[in-house]
Amino acid sequence: MSSHVSNVRPAPDQVLVDIVDYVHKYKVSSKLAYETARNCLIDTLGCGLEALEYPACTKLLGPVVPGTIVPQGAKVPGTQFQLDPVLAAFNLGTMIRWLDFNDTWLAAEWGHPSDNLGGILATADWLSRNAIAAGRKPLLMRDVLTAMIKAHEIQGCLALENSFNRVGLDHVVLVKVASTAVVAQLLGLTRDEMINAVSLAWVDGQSLRTYRHTPNTGSRKSWAAGDATSRAVRLALIARTGEMGYPSVLTAKTWGFYDVLFKGNEFKFQRPYGSYVMENVLFKISFPAEFHSQTAVECAMQIHQQLKKMGRTADDIRRITIRTHEACIRIIDKKGPLANPADRDHCIQYMVAVPILSGRLTAEDYEDSVAADARIDKLRDKIVCVEDKDFTADYHDPKLRSIANALTVEFNDGKKLKEVVCEYPIGHRRRRKDGIPLLEDKFRTNLARRFPKKQRDAIAAVSLDQRALEAMPVHEYVNLYVI
Secondary structure, eight states, X not given: OOOOOOOSOOOOOHHXXXXXXXXXXXOOOOHHHHHHHHHHHHHHHHHHHHHTTOHHHHTTOSOSSTTOOOTTOEEOTTSSOEEOXXXXXHHHHHHHHTTSOSOBBOSSSOBOGGGGHHHHHHHHHHHHHHHHHTTOOOOBHHHHHHHHHHHHXXXXXXXXXXXXXXXXXXXXXXXXXXXXXXXXXXXXXXXXXXXXXXXXXXHSOOOBXXXXXXXXXXXXXXHHHHHHHHHHHHHHHHHHTTOOOOTTTTTOTTTSHHHHHSTTOOOOOSSOSSSHHHHHOBOOOSOOSOGGGHHHHHHHHHHHHHHHHHTOOGGGEEEEEEEEOHHHHHHHOOOSOOOSHHHHTTOHHHHHHHHHHHSOOOXXXXXXXXXXXXXXXHHHTTXXXXXXXXXXXXXXXXXXXXXXXXXXXXXXXXXXXXXXXXSSOTTSGGGHHHHHHHHHHHHHHHHHTTSOHHHHHHHHHHHTOHHHHHHSBXXXXXXXXXX
């Protein structure tokens, strides 16, 4: 039987063209986007510095072959490593995501757009060091901020209407695609080469969400984004050699992404690419917790204070009801044993129980030493989640994008506390005035974990000055973070 499938190579899928033309041509003019990108940069690097306190993270860092140093290679902030840009991207990307404390984007798909910084900063640093060595001008930090804005936009706009988690795929596929596009531009690829690079990202093997969900939740969720952004750098470098792409990687019948991995559905788009995502991104400022729980943790902190004033304890509690949105229930509503820190920071009952008991929630509170406190599991068993349809609707409303949670405490004697409600977390755009000073404090705290006063003062001086940061050569800025 003869084949009726045409072997005429098609024009590139429109999704590929739109991504590349946005990166290639769009001029970012939003002052707010650049200011938010700078805040995102310092918060993201600060999260990476805090992660260096955890051996489970640091054991994954460094060169593949111990002792390897790459001349003019990218330097990894907070360390003495100087690596090729692919491995440097993995190192930085893993540090950034390890504690689940960097920025977040919530929509049909969720994710952490600052994960792309691993590939962006490593590539920009590597290119700048080589440019200086060859007598050319280096890239500036404004170039990094521009790439961040565009990577945020690609990842976030793809996430608005398209749920990858509902087909079992992890959101890091969007990190890989976004990083590939912006890194390809930093590398100076032509438009056709950029299309080839982005097609390679889509045709690549995609991560399953297995490591994020019971009963297999584990630490790969903390290095999956590092893997994705480093893979993006590799694919962009491959495309730079002139390696061919796959123009109908999404739409090809039977073999394309839509048919193989997206149940035959095409991507939907809510808005054109611009700077919307960076302007509206969510910062995790107070708690290293999965973002669907952030407002619940804020409520729990208030309840801790109320119990303290009343002279009551968790033993007096019969039941806690969390009125929440659908995504929260689907992702972090958990019963039963929690096997490791990655399991605990994706359990809303755990993330509520700890602050009610202790008045805090830090990265250390997910470790075995804290989890061994029997009071936590006892209180977890009393916490139930129920969906509020209005909360779910507001979560998806592009004008609101709330992440609401409401907690009601019932006591053994039949009395109740008045429901505590929080619709918008401290890191939401609606609370920027209150949030940014706290974000800067978080950055200073993280600098103090790693650097002596003189060095951290030098980092803070340029990092908190928009004009000075944008004008600084990339390699000089990264050098500030070398120990």
